[in-house]
Every structure is written in structure tokens, then in C-alpha cells.
Amino acid sequence: MQILIYIFKRILQTIPLLIIVSLISFFIIRLSPVDPLAELKLNPSVSKETLEAEVQRLGLDKPIIVQYGKWAKSFVKGDLGVTSSGEKVSVKLKERIPNTLLLTLLVIMLSWLVAIPLGIVAAVNWKSPFDRILTVLTSVGMAIPSFFFAVLMLIFAVKTGWFPVGGLTSSNFMEMNFIHKFLDIAHHLVLPVTVLFTLSLAGLQRQMRGNLLDVLDSDYVKFARAKGLSEFKVVVKHALRNAVNPLITLLGFEFAGLLSGAALTEYVFQYPGLGRLILEAVLKSDINLVMASLMMGAVMLIAGNLIADILLIITDPRIREGADA
Secondary structure (H helix, E strand, O other), rough: HHHHHHHHHHOOOHHHHHHHHHHEEEEEEEOOOOOHHHHHHHHHOOOHHHHHHHHHHOOOOHHHHHHHHHHHHHHHOOOEEEOOOEHHHHHHHHHHHHHHHHHEEEEEHHHHHHHHHHHHHHHOOOOOOOHHHHHHHHHHHHHHOOHHHHHHHHHHHHHHHHOOOOOOOOOOOOHHOHHHHHHHHHHHHHHHHHHHHHHHHHHHHHHHHHHHHHHHHHHHHHHHHOOOOOOHHHHHHOOOOOOHHHHHHHHHHHHHHHHHHHHHHHHHHOOHHHHHHHHHHHHHHHHHHHHHHHHHHHHHHHHHHHHHHHHHHHHHHHHHHHHHO
């Protein structure tokens, strides 16, 4: 019960953070000289009634603090306005958020499944040829800019024709059966996942290796070895739990980092995700879409941190005792 109360308190603590993010984003955008509805006014398909409704919703004829209050009230109600093309912002977000979650969660899962074992093996075999080769490879992976790597992969796809060069589905997707739909989506995900996975893997593996090396040099691990425990028990039962805790803490930041890093990757591969949507909205000065997308990004960051906190409570008895106290 105490753990549930702790989680509830953590959720309540995120409300001021969301308010601060919204304030900063809103005032930076509103203080720019660009008319918030400029793109909407240039679209001939948007009716005058829609424009007037947006002016009333945003309170553009009122002081900026009142405008923020109107926007916040609309956001809480779920009324996010319309895009520069006249579509509802909520509809655009519902289309894109699942795609970004699919890409991000897939990359995180693959990164952890590969990076943790590699980090453990590298730490246990410190200064061995395998460790040195892996260090070089991860250094290269961390040094490659995501945009540059994405462009290289795109050129590779164009030259070989082995992978689709854009989108999430093929043109005949609706005509496929379930298995072919699954394979089609997987085929389209290969390149963006490869780019983000490579960059995430490099940093995560090095972090795991460094953490485990520090723990293996601690007194209680030396004592466990002196008791005659096997190296497997020393590493898995005693060292690994403490070494993996900092990585769990970083999970929330990795979730948000992948969102921002995925923006350029999504743009290169024309992947229909939230990152690409934010970039396109900024380029078009689509204020409603920019604000809503930024808030969704903040919510994803907070959700990632909350998941990390819950996992820490589960894995670390010391934190669990603190939550129960």
C-alpha cells in the first residue's frame, strides 16, 4: 500500500513540471513576432468560422497571460485546436504517438537485451581483446551523428533496394492479411530501428561496463570471492544488481532522448512519428501543433521517469524500505 502511495505522490509531483514546461514553451512561442494563425489564414480551405473559433479559443485579442490561461484550459479539456492544414491536432497526435511509441519501445527493448550482456562480458573480461575491440566499436557508435548515420542507411537502402526508403507501411497495406501486415511493418522498421539501436547500444553498453567494473572492485564483492563463491554467483547475485540500478535511473532520460534523437531519423526516413511531426510543425510555424507535440514529449519523459522509479523500487530493497517508511 505504501508503494502505491509513493507512486501517487510521484505522479502529483509531475504536475508542476508539466506546468513549467508549458509556460516556457508557450511564452517563447507567443513572444515571437510570427502570427500564430498565419499559416492557417493562408490556407484557402480553412473557413472564417474556424479562424474565428481559434481566435476565441486562444484569446489572441487579450493579454498574453490570459492567452496562456485559455490555452491551458483548452488543453486540459482535450481541445487542442486545428493545424495549419485545417485538421484537428488531436487527430494528428493520435495517428503519430503510437508510431513513435512503437519505434522507441522497440529500440529500448533491443538495446537493453543486447547492451547489458555485452557490458557484463566486457567488464568480466576487462582488458581482454574482446573488451578492447568492443570499446573501439562502441566509441565509433557514439561518435556517429544520428542524422549522418540515417542518411548513410537511406543511401544503402536506395542502392540495394533491400529495404523501403520511407513510411511505415506499403501502399497496398490494407489489402494484406494479418501476417503480411506484420511483416510489412517490420520491414519498414528495420532501418530506423537500426540507426537508433546502434546509437543507444553504444552508450548503454559502456555505462553497464563502467558500473560493473566499479562494483567488482568494491569490498563486499572481494569478500564474496574470498568466501569461495563462484565467479558466476559473485557477478550475477551480488554485483549485477547494484551495477544495473544507475541504468534503471537513466531509463526515463533514455526514453525522452530517443524521442528527440528519433526526430531527425524519422525525418530522413519519412517515418510517421511524433518527432517528425514536431519538426514539420516548427518549420511551418504551426503553433497549435508545436505546443501539443511539446507537451506530449514532456508527458513521455515524465512517464519514462515514473517507470524507472517503479522499477527501482522493485529491484532495490533500500529504496523500497524508504518508500514504505
